[in-house]
Amino acid sequence: MKVLAINGSPRKNGNTYNALKIACDELNAQGIETEILHIGHKAIHGCIACNGCKQGVCVLADDEYTQWCEKLYSADGVIIGSPVYYSAIAGSLKCFLDRAFYSSRGRMRFKVGASIAIPRRSGGMPTFDQLNNYFLISEMIIAPSYYWNVGHGALEGEVLNDSEGISIFKTMARNMSWILKMKEYTKDKIELPEKIKRDWMNFIR
DSSP: OEEEEEEOSSSTTSHHHHHHHHHHHHHHHTTOEEEEEEOTTSOOOOOOOOOGGGGSSOTTOOHHHHHHHHHHHHOSEEEEEEEEETTEEOHHHHHHHHHHHHTOTTTTTTOEEEEEEEOSSSOHHHHHHHHHHHHHHTTOEEOOOSSOSBOOOSSTTGGGGOHHHHHHHHHHHHHHHHHHHHHHHHTTTSOOOOOOOOOOOOSOO
8 A cells, every 4th residue: 555645845855845754654654655756846837727638637747747647546545745825735736736636537536635734833724624625525535633734834844843743643644544454454345335426517507
C-alpha cells in the first residue's frame, strides 16, 4: 500500500514539507510506503473549463503533469499539504487539484485522503476545508485526527516547534494506516457500494 503526499508549497523543504514528512514517517513506521511529491514551485496552468477531459486526461497535460496524475490515481491514499495564502490554497496547487480531480472520472473513489494546512497565524481552517472538498466530492474516505490538521510556522522549520500540531499529524497518519489496512483486509469480503448514476440539474432554466 502506498500514500502519495503532495507538497503544494513553493518551498521544497519548508513547513509544509516538514508537516508532510512527520505524517509520512509515521505511515512508514506502520508499514505503509510513502512518497512526497513537490509541485508547489511549478507554473501550473489552471482549468480552462473546456470539458476536454471527459476521457480522463486533461487537454493541457504535459509529460510531467501526466506523471503526477499517474502517481495520484495509482496511490491507495493521498495527503495534500498547502501553505495558507490569503486564507486559501496556494495557487499552483489549486490549479493542479482542479484539473487532476475533475478529470479523475471516478479514479479517486474510496481512496483514503487527508489534508494539512500550514498558516503563519490564521487562515488554516478555510484552507483545510477547501482541501477536504476535493476528497468529499470524489467519494473518498477522509482520515481523521483528534483535531484539525493545521500546523503553524512562518520561517522554515518553525512548524517543528508546534508540538500539538506534530501529535495531530501523527494521529492522522496512524488513523490513515488503520483505514488502509482495514480496506485491504475487507476488499474480498465486502462489496463496494453500487454507484448511482449522477443526475445533473441546474437551478437556472
